């Protein structure tokens with residue numbers, strides 16, 4: 496269960512470091528990035544970054560949008576981000592980068608449906624070539640209290656909404672991730688409500704921060720980051736950022752997201768970052784900086800408050816911060 500692993504994440508991390516400190520366990524630790532650093536196993540050559548065979552390779556790198564690099568945060572090392580993932584389809588732990596290489600990302604279609612004038616099943620490469628791609632450096636704050644700073648490449652969801660002619664009857668957007676238990680062992684664990692589903696209000700969907708991610712660090716997205724298409728909503732907890740999306744539905748009804756189905760008191764629909772509202776089982780005021788041994792204070796709306804606070808006026812009755 497996620498709830499369990501969320502509790503143990505911090506402890507597990509510290510225990511592993513202690514374990515390493517005893518000088519044992521290079522084998523048991525496998526390819527963990529802590530082991531890489533301590534035993535010098537590394538170099539990026541053994542990180543499975545499948546983008547080398549990705550047919551969209553020639554689209555990268557793209558121009559940076561400097562508007563979205565306002566924090567001057569230190570960008571997380573690519574190796575750190577590529578080795579420490581949440582992708583429950585491939586396991587309920589962080590080291591899924593090998594397992595995720597089984598995901599087949601071509602052919603891949605993205606079905607846009609529901610309350611739209613132009614429903615369409617997009618071939619991913621047609622979709623990518625029709626969009627204005629840009630690079631944005633975004634913060635990412637996981638509900639488990641770790642964070643990273645990542646240069647994503649992608650396009651504003653708003654671009655796709657315009658092409659799809661979203662109708663005024665659409666109040667929400669629902670993202671559905673791929674379903675393929677043959678390649679994704681986590682999906683054979685039938686107690687999870689597969690496939691992974693997430694949603695936003697139509698106002699959130701149209702917000703300029705809402706980014707459909709197709710690449711990272713100047714190249715196509717590796718599978719462990721949710722190739723070939725994922726979401727980034729940096730003012731919300733990371734579980735809102737669905738990976739490997741193959742359906743986008745505009746609807747009049749609020750979707751029930753994956754974690755909300757599992758544990759609605761702990762993981763809600765809104766999930767906006769707020770350091771003052773603890774998770775029921777741990778505080779949210781600090782975050783561990785991925786790849787470092789340092790912590791930093793968590794910021795309201797993960798630092799994006801000026802841009803997004805207006806989305807939540809008159810919604811005080813909602814569970815906005817879980």
Ligand SMILES: Nc1nc2c(c(=O)[nH]1)N[C@H]1C(S)=C(S)[C@@H](COP(=O)(O)O)O[C@H]1N2
Pocket residue numbers: 576579580581582583584636637638672691719720721733734735736737738739
């Ligand atoms: N389909 C799917 N999307 C997902 C998840 C998942 O398990 N399955 N985990 C979420 C969580 S909890 C986080 S923190 C981010 C992690 O993204 P990253 O591994 O690329 O850093 O993906 C989110 N998107």
Ligand SMILES: [Mo]
Pocket residue numbers: 581636637638639732733734
């Ligand atoms: Mo997360």
